[in-house]
Amino acid sequence: MPVRIPDDLPAAGILESENIFVMSETRAANQDIRPMRVLILNLMPNKIETETxxxxxxxxxxLQVGVDLLRIHDKESKHTSVDHMNTFYRDFEDVRHNNYDGLIITGAPLGQIDFEDVVYWDHIKEIIDWSQKHVTSVLFLCWAAHAGLFHLYGINRGLLAQKRSGVFNHVRASEPHPLLRGFDDEFYAPHSRFAEINIEDIRRHSEVEILAESPEAGAYIVLSRDSRxxxxxxxxxYxxxxxxxxxxxxxxxxxxxNIPINYYRNDDPSQDQIARWHSHGSLLVSNWLNYYVYQLTPYDLSDMSKMTPWESKKNT
Incomplete structure (x- = not known):
């Protein structure tokens, strides 16, 4: 099934040229299907690249997925036109009374700044708190993952001496888990960050569990025990x-x-890059949408109380 996007979003042409199934809002309106409603809080500088x-x-x-794009503030973006932001992005006040099946919060170029010193930190906290009552499941990526673990569970990160950049091998959890269905025992994923959470700090916290980790890059996939x-x-x-x-x-x-690890052929930046992570990246998001959004969310989003209890799906 397609991802449902605004008719004129620049990503539409790019995705169609790659044989990705997209559907305009006009066409989707004529189908008698309730699409999953996913909100994307895009914190990356190049909005269009990250959207795509x-x-x-x-x-x-x-699944058919309808997407709303959310910005953290209305200040002019250095890398994205004002027209694009005003046409396709919404402010939090526009959506705070809505419910969503899923929320994705992207990374941000803030890896060397303390959370409390981020100019919009209070706004980030407000959106995270709002999501716990208005969203079935939240996917935090990179910087947002660190920010979410800190705000929700008090697990803080530490700065690295050198940026962690490259494509690293990861090992999945040995116990069966819906999120990891179809995953190989070992798989690759890219990292690009200036900070890292000590993996033992995560292990010690009773409200979260590590589902995949890397000997070199630490924890990769962490899920709250309530699966939210x-x-x-x-x-x-990427x-x-x-x-x-x-x-x-x-x-x-x-x-x-440093040269990104395990990325260029023969570790030589003058040679081709090697993509090793696309299949598992797609599988991760598909499993998240299916098992932690679609299988749990109520048909009528106005009544989140009808959401399937987390514990009843946790070990299925």
């Missing part, structure tokens, strides 16, 4: 060239970055 990456993953599921909040420390949405773009950007800014 996430819509690729949402468009590769068997999913924290992914890396970037399953495309083949994204780490290369970031590496070249950091070089141009004189940051002397």
């Amino acid at each position: 990456q996430l819509l690729r993953l949402l468009g590769n599921t068997p 909040n999913l924290f992914v420390m890396g970037h399953p949405e 495309q083949k060239g994204t780490l290369n773009d970031e590496y070249l950007r950091d070089l141009s800014q004189g940051l002397n970055p």
Whole structure:
């Protein structure tokens, strides 16, 4: 089934050229199907690039998904036009009385700033708190995963001496878990961040569990015990060239970055990049939408009290 997006969203043409099934809102309105309603809080500077990456993953599921795009503030974006933001993005006041099947909060280029020093930290906390009553399941990505674990459970991160950048091997949890259905015992995923949560701090917390981890990059997939909040420390949405773009950007800014690990052929930036994570990235989002959103959410979103209890689905 397709991802349902506004008629003129720039991502539509890109996704259709890649044979990703998308459907305009006009066409979807003529179908007698209730699509999953997913809200995306996009904190990344290049909004269109991130929209397209996430819509690729949402468009590769068997469910029809309607998407609303949310911005954290109405200040002018340096990397995205005012017309695009005003046309396709909504402010929190516009959606705070809505309920959603899912919420995705993206990463942000804030890895070296204390949470309390982030200019919109209070707003982030407000949206996270709101989501716990108005959203069936929340997917936190990279910086947002660290922010969510800190705000909801008090698990803090530490800064790394050098940016963690590359494609790392991960090991899945040995016990059966719906989120990991179809996963290989070992799989790859990209990371790009300046901070990391000590994996033992996560293990010690009774309200969360680690579902996948990397010997080099630490915890990757962390799920709250009530299954409402999913924290992914890396970037399953990244495309083949994204780490290369970031590496070249950091070089141009004189940051002397390390070469992303296990990414270029022969670890040589002059050679091709190797994408090793797309299949598991798509599977992760598909499993999340199916088992933690679609299977639990009420048909009538106005009554979240009818949501299937978490515990009844936890071990199915």
